[in-house]
Amino acid sequence: MDAVVVIILLIAGFLFGILSSIAGIGGGVFFVSIMVLLFLIPINIAVDTSAFIILISSGGGFFTYFREERLHIKQVLIFASFSILGSIVSTIIFKFFKLDNTVLKIFFASTLLIAGLNMIYKVIKSRKFNPSQEEYENNFILNDHDYQSNLKKSIPLFFLAGFTANLLGIGGGIINTPVLNIILQYPIHNATAISTGIIFFTAIYNTIAKSIDGQINYLIGILIGLGAILGSVFGAKISGKIQKKNLQLLVAVVLMGLAIRMYF
Secondary structure, three states: OOHHHHHHHHHHHHHHHHHHHHHOOOOHHHHHHHHHHOOOOOHHHHHHHHHHHHHHHHHHHHHHHHHOOOOOHHHHHHHHHHHHHHHHHHHHHHHHOOOOHHHHHHHHHHHHHHHHHHHHHHHHHHOOOOHHHHHHHHOOOHHHOOOHHHHHHHHHHHHHHHHHHHHHOOOOHHHHHHHHHHHOOOOHHHHHHHHHHHHHHHHHHHHHHHHHHOOOOHHHHHHHHHHHHHHHHHHHHHHHHOOHHHHHHHHHHHHHHHHHHHHO
């Protein structure tokens, strides 16, 4: 592999690792896009390889958040169990019903577009200042948080996150983070941290499944993954100091741009 390509993959992994860790979205939306659009890798191989990259990158973010006590391992495992179940169902269904690459590409581009629009909606909604919410977040105690009262509402969505993660090679954070923040009432910084944990455990299953019955490009995966793990650790460390609204707008524009490019 050419040295320039190696450098591009490492830098891309680092930048997308930062963005995905801060936004809590896993990074697959970026990893698959760069492999398909820049390196012309067939999307089915890009999806399988992305699952491997997400395992590496989310692992770095997860252990950083865990050391900083921004997530609770028991809560993460509960939510992740439903996400993994969704991935298992996806594996079984698409083992017998293979999707054409063109159809898979349309599904992926549509997911990017929806994710971008959802981020813009959240930014607009968050501009309405809410003093009571700010006070709640400042006094939030993770271990005492009551997530169980709304858990039943979130289970189908965690399942859907795992299903799409397996199908499209994404982390599932585009679903996890809003569910944790809006339905289960975690402050956004805890929601992104917990989302990263869910993504990590789901990615363990997805990588095993793709390695058995998939087409992972391990060389590209390792190169992007090395950059991504450094980026995710860096992103996790600085996430509490960053104005998320501006970042979300930037990520939203990038996602929608990638979606449009992939459509055509």
